[in-house]
Amino acid sequence: MSSAERLPWIAEDPVSKRLLEIARKVSEASTTLLITGESGTGKDHFARLVHELGPRRDAPFLKIDCASLPPHLVESELFGHERGAFTGAVERKLGRLEMAGAGTIVLDEVAALDAGGQGKLLRVVQERVFERLGGTESLRIEARLMALTNANLQAAVAAGRFREDLYFRLNVLTIAIPPLRERGADILPLAESLLGTLRMVHGKPNAQLSEATRRMFGAYAWPGNIREMRNVLERAVLFSDGGLLEPGDFPESLRAALGGGVMLGRLRSLEEIEREAIAATLEATRYGISKSAEILGISRKTLLEKRKKFGLK
Ligand SMILES: Nc1ncnc2c1ncn2[C@@H]1O[C@H](COP(=O)(O)OP(=O)(O)OP(=O)(O)O)[C@@H](O)[C@H]1O
Ligand SMILES: [Mg+2]
Missing domain, CATH: 3.40.50.300 (P-loop containing nucleotide triphosphate hydrolases)
Known part of the structure; x- marks a missing residue:
């Protein structure tokens, strides 16, 4: 190596x-x-x-x-x-x-x-x-x-x-x-990199961050910085069944970052918030377009356009 x-x-x-x-x-x-x-x-x-x-x-x-x-x-x-x-x-x-x-x-x-x-x-x-x-x-x-x-x-x-x-x-x-909270763009790439290592170490090749978890990671202030991120990921990977890591697999302190919406954690642009809302809704409806559009209060056509624009699956 x-x-x-x-x-x-x-x-x-x-x-x-x-x-x-x-x-x-x-x-x-x-x-x-x-x-x-x-x-x-x-x-x-x-x-x-x-x-x-x-x-x-x-x-x-x-x-x-x-x-x-x-x-x-x-x-x-x-x-x-x-x-x-x-x-x-x-x-x-x-x-x-x-x-x-x-x-x-x-x-x-x-x-x-x-x-x-x-x-x-x-x-x-x-x-x-x-x-x-x-x-x-x-x-x-x-x-x-x-x-x-x-x-x-x-x-x-x-x-x-x-x-x-x-x-x-x-x-x-x-x-x-x-501190990590002052370099927000590093949060998800770091999480992916740490997860890559942990997947190998713990033999969980399919462990993934769910959209909601990614959102939570982005919103959290990380007082313990990268070491804290490594620790919570390690624990989540260890106890997971090997698939998607959901917010519930992480400590309450992290989950609290999801609750408060926009004002908790770092501040984000409207576009980011929109992207996250769409991604979370799609995930929650198992990618049902009509259902998601209805929940979000937009037309199917608008949803499909936005999904494309934001590169969502
Ligand atoms: N830029 C980075 N890219 C990838 N991994 C990183 C990066 N920075 C830190 N890490 C990882 O984050 C963890 C914590 O980093 P490190 O031990 O260097 O922190 P520290 O500031 O020395 O902490 P402490 O004050 O607790 O000693 C380590 O596992 C390290 O490999
Ligand atoms: Mg040190």
């Missing part, structure tokens, strides 16, 4: 098309990257994309989760340690900075680093050298650093929780991944 197949970057919305362009541009550089965005927007995904688009693609891509590792482990993960550096350090261990070679190191949830970790990271970013814990030899870092955060680092600086000097060092090239 090529890396492009392994890592689809779905970008239908102009906002994400632009992100793809940015990824191409910054992949050529070795500047430290700061990638910000709400939870589930695709920060990890974007970091990986930058890595794979650029000259580092054949070198390692290593990640350290600063939020889940205790502080002393973050340091030993990053810098490695010499034998005897601390109790339990029975032999020399290489850190990620060393193992990554000329690849990429991702510091996930960088805001979670404690004061000690921040100080050490500052030195790495500034001087590009480090020592293994308990060691004296200065090692040069070749890898590119990318820091990820869903916290507002500026606010953390203001609150005295994050070093300002480190913030300025990381903030050279900042890329903000917008």
